[in-house]
Amino acid sequence: MAVVGWHASHEQISPSRLLEDVRYAEDVGFEAVWSSDHFSPWSVRQGESGFAFSWLGAAMATTALPFGVVNAPGQRYHPAIVAQAMATLAEMFPGRLSVALGTGEFSNEHITGERWPDKQARNARLRECVDVIRALLAGDEVTHHGHVHVDRARLWTLPERPPRLLATAVSEATARLAGEWAEGLITIWQPEDTLRKLIDGFRGNGGEGKPLALQVHVSWAPDEEEALRIAHEQWRTNVFEAPLCWDIATPEEFDLAAKHVRPEDMHGGVLISHDPKRFAGWLHEAIELGFDEIYLHHVGQEQRAFLDCFGEHVLPAVRA
Template structure:
């Protein structure tokens, strides 16, 4: 099983994240996952560097494989532009950008270009159309199309990788996972209680994803005490207490802060694991392993990333390597 580190662009500057991914590699992590935001989830997080500019530097500073979220629906990035960036990074660093997890996006990142924010059904249609364009271009085709969402006139990528990344589907609901099963190369989702996660993965496989890899982002809050971990989660990631439907439609960090202003620190106990020991992290990993997950990317939501990575190096990764 791959145990990776999630690099959170929303919480840290690009230069800080370069230091953290180097430390994650030294700590024994097997891979890196990155987000693709232009807006953080809260004013307290205070960052959102450009993921695609950052990936080249991050790969130069490490030897680990990477996976990245991407939104090909045509707001910030036309799928041609996104395919161009993906192909360029992959050509420079062969077999290092292992997967792209394509999602339908959130208003917070996409409304900024002034084209409005459609309902989920339209976002899914644009997602599928954008992925089809990226697939064709990265394969080397010259593409002309005039479908409902994108006009493409003799587009072609001239610098392409020998081993392009596969395209996972990023899903938060069972219905989306089911829909993605037949046309994506794998699934990316977030940690849920065992029963809910198993149900989602089963729906993905029943929808055509049988035999395809499943990756999960494991969000947790690490601290030297439960109180420290709880307060860190509340300060940095109380957005997890909001409903997924609301998350997709709020537009600014201020709106997210207003949406979650009534959430108390104690409520974090119910929505994000608070960990202080290596065994607690190992138990979470084992729980997801029982759901037949192939890759787990740990996102510690607290600000103290350096101490967390030291903790993982001493208390978690050696135990994982002994049992792998």
């Protein structure tokens, strides 16, 4: 049976409120949590940007759930620091941490002042970071010079078992590369044909038998028009396809780019409805495609009514 988890959106909700929300998500029956990791939000309207690794320590200490977090090592984060953060959390909370590594977005990475590499270079940099992180988690002393530089780094605090390393991917090409190194794959809701190609690419290049996870953006409200209003108000800056979404620098620029996005345009990237049965049906479709873990991100800033509805109606329907 697929695991159904809740997504903690640091771009939209303050860390203290997210801490209350994650405890509530556990209470209503969500089985796992995924976390974003942004330096800035996608929109000025969202208005938050808590530090994910600080929050994870508090959230994992006050719940019993497994947690995952997206991370882009190589520019904003040095891979040795990522490995240290992962090792510390995994030592405190054995068997509960997963990290999905990706190539990042300019909106988060430009803060270092370094040049933003093209996608091919970012892919190569990520692969180097993966090797560095794996070696450090294995207890090795690492020196490395390439897209990233490491000088005699060693982790002195190690977990008994390293955390699970997944890859992020939204395209077949990236998923195929991920099959070579990742212990699993996480992607976002897309058309069925796109997801099938992505899954086949991952499985056909080393990912066979490895877990598949899916993040699903949803907007629920008791009224259909309200659900659509929430999606448009909070998430219209997230409708852009790659490479545009990778290369915009600031929340203000995202808001400018989204100036002409209409409410009806939201239905592609966000599942919008007032009917819990529709959401249960969508989740069954994802499970039938082969996803082992599904993380629901309600794109509104208020989470409690959504958590109540899905805990009472959607989660039992999916499990049945």
